[in-house]
Amino acid sequence: MKAPKDADARRAIAPVICYPNDNLRRPPLDTYRAARDKATETNRITIPPREARCFYVTAGSFFRITCSEGAQVGDLNLFEARNLEEHFYSGKTRALHGSHINVGDRLWSCLPYLRPMATVLTDTLDWYGVDEHGGRVHDVIGTRCDPYTHHLLTGEDYHHTCHSNLTRALADHLDRPLSEAESLVHDVLNVFMCTGFSQETGQYFMKASPARKGDFIEFFAEIDLLCALSACPGGDCGAEHSSDSPQCHPLEVSVYAPPAGALDGWYSPSHNRYSRRHSHD
Template sequence: MTLPLPPDADTRRAVAPVICYPVDSLPRPDLALYAAARAQATRTAATRVPAREARAFRVAAGQFFRITCAEGPQVGDLNLFHATDLSERFFSGKTRALHGTHVSTGDRLWSGFPHLRPMATITTDTLAWYGRDGFGCAVHDVIGTRCDPYTHHLLSGQDYHHCCHSNLTRALAAETGMAPAQAEPLVHDVLNVFMCTGFTADTGQYFMKATPARAGDHIEFFAEIDLLGVLSACPGGDCGAEHSSDRAICHPLQVEVFAPAPGALAGWHPPSPNGYDRTHGL
């Protein structure tokens, strides 16, 4: 049954929006310091993430890590954990609330409650030029949850084992020695690296289009705390058609870690956990 419009419908719709979380008081990353440190940094590790698979990597606080499209357009799904406390992990929802639906240079990836602190800061993004296109799309989203075998089965009735959720589960289990059943609940909503996405104007549905990334495009982060990262090379390839498929053309991703020279970060300290007293009014 369609209900009649209230007489003040247009007035209600015309109310101006208000930013939910003004960020003027957020501490700003010292990008100039990071850039100077990065200029003298040396590569200390590299990890190849095969197509339709995931791999884990570790980055110490004060180091940089770069994710690169190694051979061609490829979307990646990134999970981040505190290296020694896996209960502290990336909080895509709060990152989205603070920085918007897509992130780029200067934005930070935040951890969940009760820690709520920066885990990593984006320092370089070769796709920053893309901005927001005529469809409302932008790159590197914190909207999508990750492709997963449960939704795939719900929509198709088929089992598929190389969705990013499963890839991340296997890689986390392999890195930590956990059983897959233990690792799976720790896998969380991702940063969709290189993914080009938006929402439809009429129905508000999440949609994707082929990434503008090409071989050599990369995004680089400064690790604010000791990190364990897990990255999946999405089975959707460039995600221009579908994202849980053996038909899409997929490419590997490359992760590199860079360590600054001693003394290059003088005065910098890893951020402390959130200062809220956790009494919750009791």
């Protein structure tokens, strides 16, 4: 189709941020950090390569995900510990904060709850910024590798995708059938993953994670959480995923609890206060 005469003028229209976040309540990072300095480790979990595990974090505690042996991407699901219908909402997190999360950003729960579930407190990769390809780290744009897309593209079954890993982990942890656990799996936070969109086609791309042994990202739990984390079969996601070819490493999760009184004045956020009338009346 031939471009109209005013094509350049149409393209030159200035963009508008869809969800200005200036009015969002800012997390009290100084308070969180002071509490973290006094916190002690209460649990440690190892996520084996190409597998997933579940763990709990109570509100007011901290959890750290570490590349314990080398660069390794992880796919993270979050649930409210007693109500699995409330879970992480990657799309709204992306809309409020951007395509990749940074220190001070929050992971938001799905509708109708829409409240902070966790806040990014520390990230040893916060130096990375944006590279020449438009790549950034810790994305909320990728959905998770899954066996259905793999079969669509290759005609083959592969069971160590992050979707399948999370399904198995939740089924085991909750003692539910795989079919029931699968319905709980949702779009993820891709920790340590370096991604973006190509300038030429707009396609989602991945490149080798800049993480190295010892790099970590740490969160403050705003509510009681059930977490499920998969060590992606793509390893550092520099070549391919849904395959046994990439070198993969474990991920280590450490949970820390501050002493009583360390968070005086802090309170866990309530559900969104929209009336839910959905009516003009």
